[in-house]
Amino acid sequence: MTHKTIIFFCIAIFIATAHIIFCCTGIRLLAEDDTIIYARTLEWRKNLNPHAVVIPRNMFYTGTSIDNKKGLQWKSLYAFTGITIDDLPFVIDGVNEHGLAAGLFSFRDDVEYHTPDSNSTHNDLAPWELITYILSMCRTVEEIKNIISTIKIVPVFFEIVDEIPPLHYIVHDKDGYCVVLEHAHNSINIYDNPLGIITNSPNFDWHITHLDTYLNPSFDNHKISSFADLKKMFAPYKTLHESYALGLPSDFSSSSRFIRAAVYTLCSPTPATGYLGILQAFHILNQFDIPKGSFRTSQEDYFTYTHWTSAVNITEKKYYFRTHENQRIRMIDLTKTDYNSCNILWFSMDTPEDIETLV
Numbered sequence: 001m002t003h004k005t006i007i008f009f010c011i012a013i014f015i016a017t018a019h020i021i022f023c024c025t026g027i028r029l030l031a032e033d034d035t036i037i038y039a040r041t042l043e044w045r046k047n048l049n050p051h052a053v054v055i056p057r058n059m060f061y062t063g064t065s066i067d068n069k070k071g072l073q074w075k076s077l078y079a080f081t082g083i084t085i086d087d088l089p090f091v092i093d094g095v096n097e098h099g100l101a102a103g104l105f106s107f108r109d110d111v112e113y114h115t116p117d118s119n120s121t122h123n124d125l126a127p128w129e130l131i132t133y134i135l136s137m138c139r140t141v142e143e144i145k146n147i148i149s150t151i152k153i154v155p156v157f158f159e160i161v162d163e164i165p166p167l168h169y170i171v172h173d174k175d176g177y178c179v180v181l182e183h184a185h186n187s188i189n190i191y192d193n194p195l196g197i198i199t200n201s202p203n204f205d206w207h208i209t210h211l212d213t214y215l216n217p218s219f220d221n222h223k224i225s226s227f228a229d230l231k232k233m234f235a236p237y238k239t240l241h242e243s244y245a246l247g248l249p250s251d252f253s254s255s256s257r258f259i260r261a262a263v264y265t266l267c268s269p270t271p272a273t274g275y276l277g278i279l280q281a282f283h284i285l286n287q288f289d290i291p292k293g294s295f296r297t298s299q300e301d302y303f304t305y306t307h308w309t310s311a312v313n314i315t316e317k318k319y320y321f322r323t324h325e326n327q328r329i330r331m332i333d334l335t336k337t338d339y340n341s342c343n344i345l346w347f348s349m350d351t352p353e354d355i356e357t358l359v
Helices: 003-017 127-137 141-150 204-215 227-233 235-245 254-266 274-288
Strands: 026-030 036-044 050-055 060-064 070-075 080-085 091-096 101-106 167-172 178-184 187-192 305-313 318-323 330-333 345-348
Touching: 026 254, 026 274, 036 091, 036 101, 036 167, 036 274, 050 318, 050 330, 060 127, 070 127, 080 127, 080 318, 091 127, 091 305, 091 318, 101 127, 127 167, 141 167, 141 178, 141 187, 204 254, 254 274, 274 305, 274 318
Parallel strands: none
Antiparallel strands: 026 036, 036 305, 050 080, 050 345, 060 070, 080 091, 091 101, 101 167, 167 178, 178 187, 305 318, 318 330
């Protein structure tokens, strides 16, 4: 291998892995019984001390603004379940009692939060607090579109991750609508997302354009009204057998994962039921699992890896997850909980693999 070849190879690896440290991939599946499945992976470089939680109605929240000032204050309307980190009553991913599901994803290098105003913080939220506000106060994507302009997401430092977290968000509702929320300067852009897919930077419009260029299925986001329309558009790829996967990008970069997620979901056989859809979603997301050692940060003690994978049966309000330490799928049925309870339910995710001994 020549010196120039080695340099080119190293540059290519750097470009491909530039955002691996913040890999998260979200997908959606529709079952024949009309069940909607939203699923995602969560990657990070350190243990986030996650817990599964059920948070009832009528909880009082105070958002965080700059300089340790109080932000938006609200009393929650709806119960929800999901995953939180470090014992906070704020979830980073979840579903509520009306079948609204949402999650935050890394958006490094492309996020521009609202310019903070220390004299006016009553509508402020820290980036990691928006998902909790959405799940506790909204029932549909349409409601989010109507209220999102009243909220200011300001650049608050988050000690748990040791930075101002750069984030964007995906939201699904029980009627099949999906949007991506991305911050531009002093505003939040809302993108309709019939694919139901999200990864990381660049912005959502760029990924759509890249998908069109890469797969060339005459994809026009403005003319597609449903996931079913997209499935029909990708039907020819199903007749190519194993050859359709030749040349698919296999690295963990955001753009490559977006393309693979589109192919795997749009070409997936439609599951008959929501239960089978959940299992199919976990199988698809196996393709995006990052084992320890695949990528190491400059601090050699830290590995970026998949901490957990979750899937939501939006129709039935069931939240499923498995972790790096325990691949057994666990489930919370929100409908079996007391929406008006006075207490948050906490569930440990830190349990060892329960391997069945046959002999």
